[in-house]
Amino acid sequence: MSGFLDRLPAVRGKLLANEQLAPFTWFRVGGPADVLFLPKDEDDLGDFLAKLDPIIPVTVLGAASNVIVRDGGVAGVVVRLGPAFGKVSSNGLRVTAGAAALDGRVSIAAANAGIAGMEFFSGVPGTIGGALRMNAGCYGRETKDVLVEARALKRNGERVTLKNADFHFSYRHTEADEELIFVEALFEGEKDDPVKIVERIEALKSRRETSQPIRDKTGGSTFANPDPPGTPNQRSSWKLVDEAGMRGARRGGAQVSELHCNFLLNTGDATAADIEGLGEDVRAAVLAKSGVELRWEIKRIGRPAVDATVEGYLAKDA
Ligand SMILES: Cc1cc2nc3c(=O)[nH]c(=O)nc-3n(C[C@H](O)[C@H](O)[C@H](O)COP(=O)(O)OP(=O)(O)OC[C@H]3O[C@@H](n4cnc5c(N)ncnc54)[C@H](O)[C@@H]3O)c2cc1C
Structure with a gap:
């Protein structure tokens, strides 16, 4: 990947080849970025983008509290904004x-x-x-x-x-x-x-402590509620998941939270494929039970692990 690095515009921040992304994500899963860019400031980011070959994909991550980075990592350049931002x-x-x-x-x-x-x-x-x-x-x-x-x-x-x-x-x-x-x-x-105002913030925080697995490796609400807020008889994703019998369901190291069943968890050794696959199991179960097609709220980015691809499968036989 160092050849790829050499073809990128010079920066004042950092360009890191093949940098693992899992440690930055709430789920703690996923493969590396081809290149991780930590821009020094806005001008550094702007100059880099202006000079970067338009063919190279660019993905930006924040706190990665709403993403599953797939096991094969992310192609191109992943941008993380630092203290200057x-x-x-x-x-x-x-x-x-x-x-x-x-x-x-x-x-x-x-x-x-x-x-x-x-x-x-x-x-x-x-x-x-x-x-x-x-x-x-x-x-x-x-x-x-x-x-x-x-x-x-x-x-x-x-x-x-x-x-x-x-x-x-x-x-x-x-x-x-x-x-x-x-x-x-x-x-x-x-x-x-x-x-x-501070009192309201404290009340909100304690309400959340008891209702969501906020200390676990998770990605927040997995599926958007199927009806917009304010809709009469609005259906909640968690209720549909519960009714489909998926509370606590598992796949590999991934689990549907017992506390809040619209949250998926990495119980320790989950892969991104376990978590995404469990999410699809949940969608299938909800569709079968209630006819609702849940929409992923969590963004899923990157490529599957090499051994989960056709190329990887063929390479094993070679
Ligand atoms: C325990 C827990 C509780 C949560 N509770 C809530 C909740 O109550 N309400 C709620 O709405 N969400 C909740 N979330 C989900 C998540 O925190 C929000 O969606 C949050 O806004 C994502 O911000 P992030 O910086 O982590 O974005 P990331 O997860 O890093 O990215 C999410 C998306 O935003 C894009 N993005 C990030 N930064 C930028 C940028 N600078 N420019 C352009 N695009 C960008 C990414 O490319 C990606 O598409 C929860 C998550 C967890 C883990």
């Missing part, structure tokens, strides 16, 4: 946050500045970049409710600003171009007493 500041009722800032930090910064409305971020263990891509939210509020605009880089390095409406947000989804790398977001909330 993690700044958070407030002005009046507005908060500016770098895309690498953890959502929890944003909720606390807003609370300290007496800005209400971003408490929900304390329950989402990802970064602001991931929140923009996923329209992350919980307990009745979503990223779209507080976002004013976001800055991003296109695949060719060009800088763009997207207004809230440009995202065409829907439940855990945005129509924003898949190739955009978000670098910063501007949020707006309402005025409130910091003490009251």
